[in-house]
Amino acid sequence: MHLIQEVAFIILAVVAIWLFSKKVKEIRRNILLGRDEAFNDHPDKRWRNLLLLAFGQKKMFRNPLVAVMHFVVYAGFIIINAEVLEIVLDGLLGKHRLFAEPLGGLYIFLINAFEVLAFGVLSACAIFLVRRNILKLRRFISKDLNGWPRSDANYILITEIVLMTLFLTMNAADTLLQQRGYSHYAEVNTGNFAISSFIQPLLSGLNSESLEAIERTCWWLHIAGIFAFLNYLPYSKHLHILLAFPNAYYARLEPEGKMKNMPEIQKEVLYAMQPELAPTGEAAAQEEHKKFGAKDVFDLSWRNLLDAYSCTECGRCSAACPANLTGKELSPRKIMMNTRDRLEEVGKNIDKNGQFVDDNKALLRDYITEEELRACTSCNACVEECPVSISPLEIILQMRRYLVMEESNAPQEWNSMFSNTENNFAPWKFAPDERDKWVDEMKG
Amino acid sequence: MQVPSMAEMMMNGETPDILFWVGCAGSFDQRAQKITKAFATILNKVGLKYAILGKEEACTGDPARRAGNEFLFQMMAYNNIQILNGYGIKKIVTTCPHCFNILKNEYPELGGTYEVIHHTTLLQQLINEGKIKMKEGGTFKGKRITYHDSCYLGRANGVYEAPRAVLEALDVELVEMKRCRSKGLCCGAGGAQMFKEEEKGTTRINLERTNEALELSPNVIAAACPFCNTMVTDGVKNSEKENEVAVLDIAEMIAASME
Ligand code: SF4
Ligand code: SF4
Numbered sequence: 001m002h003l004i005q006e007v008a009f010i011i012l013a014v015v016a017i018w019l020f021s022k023k024v025k026e027i028r029r030n031i032l033l034g035r036d037e038a039f040n041d042h043p044d045k046r047w048r049n050l051l052l053l054a055f056g057q058k059k060m061f062r063n064p065l066v067a068v069m070h071f072v073v074y075a076g077f078i079i080i081n082a083e084v085l086e087i088v089l090d091g092l093l094g095k096h097r098l099f100a101e102p103l104g105g106l107y108i109f110l111i112n113a114f115e116v117l118a119f120g121v122l123s124a125c126a127i128f129l130v131r132r133n134i135l136k137l138r139r140f141i142s143k144d145l146n147g148w149p150r151s152d153a154n155y156i157l158i159t160e161i162v163l164m165t166l167f168l169t170m171n172a173a174d175t176l177l178q179q180r181g182y183s184h185y186a187e188v189n190t191g192n193f194a195i196s197s198f199i200q201p202l203l204s205g206l207n208s209e210s211l212e213a214i215e216r217t218c219w220w221l222h223i224a225g226i227f228a229f230l231n232y233l234p235y236s237k238h239l240h241i242l243l244a245f246p247n248a249y250y251a252r253l254e255p256e257g258k259m260k261n262m263p264e265i266q267k268e269v270l271y272a273m274q275p276e277l278a279p280t281g282e283a284a285a286q287e288e289h290k291k292f293g294a295k296d297v298f299d300l301s302w303r304n305l306l307d308a309y310s311c312t313e314c315g316r317c318s319a320a321c322p323a324n325l326t327g328k329e330l331s332p333r334k335i336m337m338n339t340r341d342r343l344e345e346v347g348k349n350i351d352k353n354g355q356f357v358d359d360n361k362a363l364l365r366d367y368i369t370e371e372e373l374r375a376c377t378s379c380n381a382c383v384e385e386c387p388v389s390i391s392p393l394e395i396i397l398q399m400r401r402y403l404v405m406e407e408s409n410a411p412q413e414w415n416s417m418f419s420n421t422e423n424n425f426a427p428w429k430f431a432p433d434e435r436d437k438w439v440d441e442m443k444g
Numbered sequence: 445m446q447v448p449s450m451a452e453m454m455m456n457g458e459t460p461d462i463l464f465w466v467g468c469a470g471s472f473d474q475r476a477q478k479i480t481k482a483f484a485t486i487l488n489k490v491g492l493k494y495a496i497l498g499k500e501e502a503c504t505g506d507p508a509r510r511a512g513n514e515f516l517f518q519m520m521a522y523n524n525i526q527i528l529n530g531y532g533i534k535k536i537v538t539t540c541p542h543c544f545n546i547l548k549n550e551y552p553e554l555g556g557t558y559e560v561i562h563h564t565t566l567l568q569q570l571i572n573e574g575k576i577k578m579k580e581g582g583t584f585k586g587k588r589i590t591y592h593d594s595c596y597l598g599r600a601n602g603v604y605e606a607p608r609a610v611l612e613a614l615d616v617e618l619v620e621m622k623r624c625r626s627k628g629l630c631c632g633a634g635g636a637q638m639f640k641e642e643e644k645g646t647t648r649i650n651l652e653r654t655n656e657a658l659e660l661s662p663n664v665i666a667a668a669c670p671f672c673n674t675m676v677t678d679g680v681k682n683s684e685k686e687n688e689v690a691v692l693d694i695a696e697m698i699a700a701s702m703e
Contacts, residue, residue: 255601257545257596257601258600268515322630326645374640384626404513405512410511411641418513422516428473430472433499435466435501436449442484
């Protein structure tokens with residue numbers, strides 16, 4: 001019996017980890033479809049961001065109550081998963097509570113702490129479910145989340161509740177069996193634990209065989225649940241559990257107001273103004289033309305694509321977005337979700353064909369409309385709010401560049417603004433000679 | 445009152461301590477001209493050695509760049525940097541947060557590196573140094589004032605305190621909107637929106653913002669950006685409150701209150 005369980009466990013673990021690593025490679029490949037961009041300056045600041053923004057979840061604390069609950073779920077989930085180490089080793093070696101003896105009193109303390117945390121996770125997830133589905137919070141009822149994204153969020157919360165319940169029930173059955181001196185459970189005696197002791201009365205009427213069945217079922221479902229969760233992550237907004245860390249490390253360190261430069265255009269303007277600097281002959285021929293701005297995911301930076309995979313779909317950005325708040329089509333959350341969806345579509349295309357085969361689609365128009373892009377005031381509220389260091393604004397601005405420079409596509413008023421700027425050196429139609437007219441008016 | 449230009453200064457063999465970058469709104473827009481004049485008056489009164497570029501100034505290229513026209517931006521930046529570097533400019537003050545942001549953050553990698561400050565920061569310094577002294581029982585003493593954060597000053601560059609410090613020096617009753625500082629709501633003008641109609645929606649951004657300010661029943665809505673000023677002024681007019689609530693730039697408030 002033990003041997004079958006051991007073998008079954010090993011097969012499960014190998015399959016789960018193989019599947020997961022395959023998906024991780026795919027995601028990595030997809031992200032690297034983006035243009036190259038250096039993000040390795042100031043490692044000291046980057047490590048600091050990793051600690052503050054990812055581990056410390058600093059931005060979440062803009063709303064302290066939610067931050068504390070989220071922190072409990074996250075810390076609880078990670079810490080309780082330390083217990084998975086024991087579960088895995090027990091599974092591999094066919095042992096029961098391998099660490100109980102060597103750790104002694106510390107073990108008892110740890111399991112008690114895990115149980116309290118598990119209870120915290122469970123409660124917080126229950127409150128989150130209520131917040132999402134019963135309280136009508138604008139960012140959760142938004143149409144951005146219609147369909148899969150809304151279910152995704154609920155599935156995860158429910159799964160976490162189930163996993164925590166399994167963990168606690170397992171401990172309750174186990175401790176009862178220990179006290180009854182039943183079979184190998186008697187090898188260790190941990191005494192009752194803080195939370196699972198409250199579940200014991202529900203189980204104490206059962207005979208020992210049923211209890212063992214319950215304990216085993218919980219153990220198996222718990223570990224299977226964790227493996228399933230692992231493989232669910234890549235398809236879910238919960239990928240942020242992992243990607244929040246690199247995304248914080250690669251956070252943009254410049255002031256939010258700074259727009260990315262386009263050195264290729266800078267050079268072109270320079271050569272136009274000072275032709276003597278322009279390269280000639282072979283050097284000139286080597287200068288390849290990259291598309292200006294972004295039409296599709298390939299034209300964005302890898303950093304934007306990492307952003308897309310890291311988005312938690314929380315909607316804090318859109319809740320602060322002046323355009324979204326006043327009923328415009330633009331939603332920075334949707335910009336990120338669209339980018340990820342398009343990138344996944346491109347990834348599947350590559351999986352199927354070995355390389356990308358043109359599908360006559362693009363991020364622009366098939367996912368994100370001109371109207372959305374035009375509504376942005378570049379106010380940076382989305383960037384400021386995002387708890388995982390994402391910039392929806394950067395994508396918007398890159399796509400605007402494509403529209404204007406590759407398609408000459410701008411509203412009439414903007415075209416007037418451009419020609420005024422070019423001819424009158426001001427965005428309005430005023431005579432350049434009148435620029436200092438106010439000075440004369442002051443002389444009086 | 446004299447406002448010296450760089451060209452004149454050069455002719456007299458002088459160099460200013462600071463260049464006042466007026467900006468297009470400050471130069472041409474009738475409402476914003478008043479802010480420019482107020483700020484120039486302050487500079488004259490405190491005796492700071494400053495100059496403007498006058499006719500040699502041109503748009504920084506901010507609206508063009510944000511709309512997506514990088515070529516036009518690069519051309520404007522190239523020419524402006526030629527002029528600024530030609531005059532050996534070291535330090536710039538500007539009354540426009542968009543000019544401030546682009547000169548400070550985006551010109552350096554194009555070869556134009558200057559110390560750039562926003563006028564609210566300079567005003568704060570002048571007050572701290574005692575160079576600006578307020579009149580007894582100033583115009584705004586005890587008045588209820590709310591300050592609207594400009595995105596390009598606040599979130600874009602982290603300047604939240606200077607404008608508030610200046611207002612406090614006026615002995616006003618400063619009341620904050622719920623969405624203030626890093627949570628401040630945009631007026632709707634940035635990102636070249638000033639130059640086109642808004643997209644279809646349920647309301648206009650400037651109305652949403654102005655109504656939030658009006659809920660506090662302020663005497664004055666203080667701004668530090670000519671574009672915010674226009675947007676909020678329109679919002680106040682829309683609510684037919686223009687006789688009760690003034691929309692003023694911080695420079696105008698100081699100019700009206702200093703000795
Ligand atoms: S920068 Fe654009 S997308 Fe982001 S919050 Fe402001 S208006 Fe919305
Ligand atoms: S971009 Fe950031 S703030 Fe917006 S939904 Fe994604 S994680 Fe949340």
